[in-house]
Amino acid sequence: MATADAVQKFNMLREEYNGACDINKCKALLNEMKVLIAQFPSVALPPPSEVSQKELLIARETLEYGAFLSVRNEDVQSFERYVVQLKMYYYDYSKELPPSQRQLIILGMYLLHLLSSNRIGEFHTELELIPSELRSNVNLKFPVALEQHLMDGNYNKVINAKTNVPLPQYSFFMDRLVSTVRHKVAACLEKSYPSVDIAFALRALMLDTEEDLKRFAESENQRKQEQGAFEIRWEVKERLEFQQVMTQKPEISSTELLHHTIAYATELERIV
Amino acid sequence: MKGEGKDAEKEPEPKVAEDKKIKPPRTFAGDLGISLELIHNGIVTKEVRLVNRALRNISWQRRRMGVADLLKMVKLVLKNTPYKERLVGMLEGQQQSEDVEMAPPPLPNGVAAPSSHSPSPFPFHEHHFDIIMPECEIYLGILVVTHFVDKKLTQKAVSGADLVVSRAKSYNRRSLDPLTARAYFCLSRAYELDGRLSEIREDLMAAYRTASLHHDLVGQATQLNLLLRNYLAYNLYEMALKLVSKTTFPENLRSSAQYARYLFYIGRIKAVQLEYSDAHGKLTTAIRKAPQGPKTARGFRLAATKMAIVVELLMGDIPDRSTFNQEELKKSLSAYEAIVQAVRTGDLHSFKNVMDSNEDLFKRDGTLFLIRRLQSNVIKAGLRLINLSYSRISLADVAMKLGLDSAADAEGIVGKAILDGVIEASIDHDKQYVQSKANTDVYASDEPLKAFHKRVYFCLQLHNDAVKAMQYPDEKTDDAEEAEIRRQREKEILAQAGEEEGGDDMDFF
Incomplete structure (x- = not known):
């Protein structure tokens, strides 16, 4: 019987995760578990003949460990896969199963992940799925507030948020978010300031030393050169200066104009 | 048969x-x-x-x-x-x-x-x-x-x-087929x-498949809309989006009512995903396609109008005043008018007030989540006003005017607004002030060209659509009997046109 087997394996996994937590060992156990879960009559497709709560709970908790492990392992893609599988248990079986205490943590992490990957559209789609009474939970409030600050451009608050993350698990995604935010801040800085002092630039860009800043400025210059939109050059002297690179005045593109005019002519021809 | x-x-x-x-x-x-x-x-x-x-x-x-x-x-x-x-x-x-x-x-x-x-x-x-x-x-x-x-x-x-x-x-x-669809x-x-909508999802899916296989246009359109409604009722935007991307709404369908509903649902999906200009286009077309009688399909038009107003605000535009002056919708739109006022003046406090006092209404309308996102637009509008009225203002004052917590917050927000092109200004961090730049001359750029092209293109599109929508009589008209039938039919079409003006309540709920 697959279930008895699974229970045994599951206990091993739980012990390993809560105890020594050797990532490789856990992964091996997880893989075995996943094979066993796939054979559960409650999980199999087409629609389960009978829903066994026990089986579903085991499946759910296994996947949750999987998600946590992926975060610990810094494997974003596998984290995403686990969450997608978990969503079935969180939403579709919400009547049959008692809510999981890890649910909000995982959903919060997922929201942060979407935010840090700059997938704001999906962030909102996901948020709409979460019942409004759960949204006041601190684990979910955190990403929601962050999104609001990002949208407003209140990067100051984002920087502050980095120091009071509600859960240790979040910090991995926070680090990713910071690097996304850094590029946004950089774009704002170069547009809004002629020059800023080094200390402020370091704080705004969340960098530690002047060396880091120099390296970052270098990479910014290079990136823009490659993209062909090289209008502002970063220079680190006593201050961080943004120098306008001379560009030609915007010209009216003649080919575009040509295309338009010819298109009008064809359309008019058709009408007359 | x-x-x-x-x-x-x-x-x-x-x-x-x-x-x-x-x-x-x-x-x-x-x-x-x-x-x-x-x-x-x-x-x-x-x-x-x-x-x-x-x-x-x-x-x-x-x-x-x-x-x-x-x-x-x-x-x-x-x-x-x-x-x-x-x-x-x-x-x-x-x-x-x-x-x-x-x-x-x-x-x-x-x-x-x-x-x-x-x-x-x-x-x-x-x-x-x-x-x-x-x-x-x-x-x-x-x-x-x-x-x-x-x-x-x-x-x-x-x-x-x-x-x-x-x-x-x-x-x-x-x-x-038409009866089955109904x-x-x-x-x-x-x-x-x-309250058991999720139970019939599979049935609807099967019915949609059957309708597609039979080239039953009415059935296809109805099932598609029912499925979308079903998904949206549970906030399953992702699934709804997948359904839309895998299917096409049947063309050549006479019933614009079904099409209007379809557009409305798509508009909602797009709005959640922050594709506002797309969403706004879909919603306005939906309103236009809906029956125009003062009583018919009022609920539908109201819902679509509300959604369109909020989306337009999110795009950074201010809806036309005439939207709120429509006789039959005027009363129901008052809360939205207040929101528009708050956004227009860029007053964060009054925005929060309106939002709090009407929260239940917005929740019922399903627009609350969109209105929450408006906050950054309110800030932007406020900034724009400040930018117009002051050539130089300290960051602390900006923070105070916008109701922000600190000058540092204001600095980031102003920076983002400059980046987004909301205002033309520069910041001096050492002396902590914002300096407005003189407005650049848009007529020197290719903006007028683009605007002109957009309008011409719209007119041409309208013409083409009108041509496509025309109906021509059938080819063979030699028989006397057929002429009789045709006359009959024309009469019916006339009668139908009159009725259609009245619209079909049932298609909307």
Whole structure:
């Protein structure tokens, strides 16, 4: 019987995760578990003949460990896969199963992940799925507030948020978010300031030393050169200066104009 | 199909009844007779339009019919089948409970009863029933379910709808397609009222597949909309988006009502995903496609207008004042007008006030999550005003004016606004102020060109769409008889155009 087997394996996994937590060992156990879960009559497709709560709970908790492990392992893609599988248990079986205490943590992490990957559209789609009474939970409030600050451009608050993350698990995604935010801040800085002092630039860009800043400025210059939109050059002297690179005045593109005019002519021809 | 061929030679005969139909007074029985007549004619002449017209009569009938009327008609028209027995059973149960509630039998029923007995207001020839028995069954079934829905008897509506749909599925007649689509619509509505919408998702999916395979356009459009509604009711935007991307809305569909609904749902999905200009385009088209009568489909237009207002705000535009001055929508839009005012003046405090005091309303309208996102727009509008009025202002003052926590917050927000092109300014961090730049001359750029192109393109598009939407008469017009038929048809089209103006309530909920 697959279930008895699974229970045994599951206990091993739980012990390993809560105890020594050797990532490789856990992964091996997880893989075995996943094979066993796939054979559960409650999980199999087409629609389960009978829903066994026990089986579903085991499946759910296994996947949750999987998600946590992926975060610990810094494997974003596998984290995403686990969450997608978990969503079935969180939403579709919400009547049959008692809510999981890890649910909000995982959903919060997922929201942060979407935010840090700059997938704001999906962030909102996901948020709409979460019942409004759960949204006041601190684990979910955190990403929601962050999104609001990002949208407003209140990067100051984002920087502050980095120091009071509600859960240790979040910090991995926070680090990713910071690097996304850094590029946004950089774009704002170069547009809004002629020059800023080094200390402020370091704080705004969340960098530690002047060396880091120099390296970052270098990479910014290079990136823009490659993209062909090289209008502002970063220079680190006593201050961080943004120098306008001379560009030609915007010209009216003649080919575009040509295309338009010819298109009008064809359309008019058709009408007359 | 078989029935159609056999009776093709009888064609001219039923036309006589057609002419009489405008005669008042309209009674339920008489109207039902007309509807059945229309269905019959529609099937014989293979004109789906006539069947659609019969369906449109439902919105008139549902307001006049009582249980007794329905019961009588079901008994009179339908043949003895288990289906009929169950319909009758349901109606009788309902009648009894009504009788218990009000001791004297309800008057309107009593008045209607004798008129349905006398033969004249029921101009339908009995022998026609045989050919279109399945259609009669489903049509009456739809009426019964609609009645239960109107009376909020959800349990009965659900079981009735199940019965009708399964009956409709048991026939394999293409002439039933429009009726089946309507039956599914009732099914979905009944389940929605009962709060069990998620249960019929698979059924709808199967029905959509069947409709696609049969090239049943009405069915496809209806099922697609029902599925979208189903998903959106549970906030399953991702699934809805996947469905939309994998399917196409049937072209060449006459009913703009279904198309309007489709556009509305897409607009909602796009709005959640922050694709505002797309969403706004879809929503405004939906409003335009919806029936324009002051009473018909008011709820739909209201919902679409509300959504469109918020989306337009999110795009950074301010909706036209005339939107709020529409007579029939004016009252319901007042909360939204307040929101617009707050966004326009960039006043974060009054925005928060409006939002808090109307939170329940917005939640009910399903716009709350969009309105929450408006906050950054309010800030931007406020900044724009500040930028216009001051050439130089300290960051601390900006923070105070916008109701922000600190000057450092304001600095980031101003920076982002500059990046987004909301304002033209630069920041001096050392001295902590914002310096406005002189406005650049837009006429030196290619902006006018783009704007001009957009307008020309729109006009051309409109012209092309108008050409595509034109209808041409059929090729062969030699026969005298055919000329007769054509005249008949033109008359119908005219009548239909008049009716369509009135619109179809039922397609919107």
